[in-house]
Amino acid sequence: MKGFLPGIVSAFSVIMLLSCFFPQTACAYTGQVSEELKAPCLYATGLTWDGKHLWVCDWKEACAFEVDPSTGELISSVELPCLRPQDIAYANGFLFVCSGYEPFIYKLELASRTVVETFPTPESTPSALGWDGEYLWLADSGTDMIYKLNPVDGTTINYFKAPAVQTEGLASDGHYLWAADRVRDELYMLDPDDGTVIMVVKSPGEYPTGLVFDGKWLWNVDFEDDVLYRLNYDDGESVYVTDDNDRQVTFVHELTNMGPGTVTEAGVFLAVPEDSFPGQCLLEPIVFEPEPTRFDADEWGQKIAVYEFEDLRPGETRAVNYVAKARIGMRRFCIFPHKVGELKNIPSSIMKRYVVDGSRYRISEPLIEKTARQIVGDEKNPYWMARRICQWVQDHVEYEMVGGWDIAETLIKRGTGSCSEYSFLYIALCRAAGLPARFEGSVVVRGDDACIDDVFHRWCEVYLPGYGWIPVDPSGGDRPLPADQAKSFGMLVNRFLITTRGGGDSKYLGWNYNYNYKFSYIGKVNVVADAFALWEPLEENE
Structure with missing residues (x-):
């Protein structure tokens, strides 16, 4: 048998290598480019959809160009009523127009090419416009805020913090709001109620501006590339x-x-x-x-x-x-909260294994039970339950490496903790709320490709019916910008060699990870x- 051992090892190595050469990106995923069209102008900053055609706004020429989305053919154009138009939004035969130089929104009737209404914006530096079928949405680059507006007179219905630093595109897909950030070169899917960032997608170009949804595809125009990108919206691939x-x-x-x-x-x-x-x-x-x-x-x-x-x-x-x-x-997950199943859809084997107590969790303690109830409230969607808990932990705990790893209850009282303590608290609150949760541990790339790590890192996973185990890093996402907070939920960067997956005390590792x-x-x-x-x-x- 010894004579066959090298061959066995070699064959095993080949199998491992082959599995690595079948990338998980082979299938379509949200944000993947499916088509590219040449933009009809050189200074495209805005984009909208009239139900049949795209309209592209040119910042320098102050014009909007009607484009056939299947061929890129120019159909018509219209002069816009302001200096340096930043974005446009189509609604019921009208184009709403905003300019970063003028604190107004113009309502232009396409049939007559006539401005029929003008009303002021909430702030002085509008940078993006969108339409959700009932309301206008406006981003302002000076305040880094997004506003929901009454399309009749521009009064503010709601507002929240923009996901990052420079929003230059807004669109609605019927469920969620999308925003393009031209500094981060990222596209964000937002909860339209409070601006929570649900998904982060890398933009196809280096200067994303106008953004629109046509009912099937997400479109983004890039100012630097002069390209209209047609992007996959939801093809059923949950992870890539x-x-x-x-x-x-x-x-x-x-x-x-x-x-x-x-x-x-x-x-x-x-x-x-x-x-x-x-x-x-x-x-x-x-x-x-x-x-x-x-x-x-x-x-x-x-x-x-x-x-x-x-x-x-x-x-x-x-x-x-x-x-x-x-x-x-x-690793990125494409999660659409309205498609997440109910708690009753979670397999009983997972519930039995990952909703149990542990000596660092103590989920039956009154403080843990009370805190979990207050956080979750009457929310029944597992995604929003998990996000509420993550947000609460980040709002109430500050990162600090001190002493050993204390129990979840102590962390609530003290308000500081390490990545492991963030994880213990998050898991305890999830389990107290009926959500299965566990942890992963790793060694970490510390800056340079060649480096030493003697600190390591631990984060969590939560089980969402319909999607499976989702990475959640409460300490890694404890940052001020909504976009950075979102990257800790459903995303794992390529800096970690994962060594450990556990749910609690281990007969070999105890509560450690990597080694004991x-x-x-x-x-x-x-x-x-x-x-x-x-x-x-x-x-x-x-």
């Missing part, structure tokens, strides 16, 4: 992976007995990275040095490399490590444990 890169990680654990006594027995337990994590693919089998005493799995199904040592004398160090070569991509260790001794000892990850980029020829 982009921006992958190949890296090597050497994870090292050292256990040193400083004496004066003897460590009679010691165990070191390393969480083993696997291919089962979306966006992560092992390019070849992990190499352990030395070979583990054995492999096992904990009660959460986490694979563990178990090392057992005896007689660690004063001054001795036992070091173990593994080398993993992996392709790591950015235990020892027994005679006399007095001072045992020092050190763990770190060394990152290196893999060359293409590797």
Whole structure:
């Protein structure tokens, strides 16, 4: 049998590599470009839809051009009634027009080419217009706010903070509001009630401006490229992976007995990275040095490399490590909240496993139960339950690495915590509200491609019926801008090699992730444990 072992390993490596070469981006996903048309002008800043054709606004020429969306053919044009028009919105035979130079909205009747109404904007620097079938939407670049307006006289119905720093396109898809940010080069899907960012999509060009939905496709015009991009809206793909890169990680654990006594027995337990994590693919089998005493799995199904040592004398160090070569991509979920199922749709096996209590959660404590009820209120949609809890944690906790990992209740009282404590609190509140939740742990790229990580990172996953397990990073998303907060929900960047997935206390890892260790001794000892990850980029020829 020994003679066949190299062939078996080689075949296994080939299978792993082949699985990595079938990218999850092969299917259509929200924001993916499906068609490109040349814009009819050189300074396109606005875009709208009249039910049959696109209209493109030219900033320099102060004109709007009617375009056939199937061919890009120019059909007609109309002169606009203001200097430097920023955006346009079509509604029932009229074009609403705004300019960044004038604090007014103009209502232009297309049939007669006549301005029939003019009313002031809420602020002085309007930057985008949209129409949802009943109301106008206006973004202002000076205040970074988005306003819902009465189309009759421009009075404000509602307003909220814009997702980022420079909104230059607005559109409604019938359920949600979309915004284009030309500084971040991103498109955002928003809750029209309060501006919560639900989805973040990379814009197809480097200067996204006008945005519109035609009933099937999302359209975006780019000022720099002079291109009309037709984008997929919802083709049923809930997750996709982009921006992958190949890296090597050497994870090292050292256990040193400083004496004066003897460590009679010691165990070191390393969480083993696997291919089962979306966006992560092992390019070849992990190499352990030395070979583990054995492999096992904990009660959460986490694979563990178990090392057992005896007689660690004063001054001795036992070091173990593994080398993993992996392709790591950015994972994004395309979640439409109205399509998320009900709590009753969650499999009973998941509810039984991930809505239970734990010593760091203590979900039956009155403070946890009361807080969960106050946060969730009468909300029944699992997506909005999970988002409300995440927002509450970010609003009430500040990031601070102090001491050990305290229980969820202590974090509520103290108001500060590390990434692990954010995770414990989020999971506790989710489970108290009836939402299944668990955690993942990783080693992290710290800035440069070649770097050292000795801090690591932990975040959560919440189960949404119809979508499955969704990454949620309460501490990573604790930032002021709505767009940055949204990137912590349903998105995972390509800086993490995931090693650990768990739901609570583990017989090997305890409440740790990445690794753990235990020892027994005679006399007095001072045992020092050190763990770190060394990152290196893999060359293409590797």
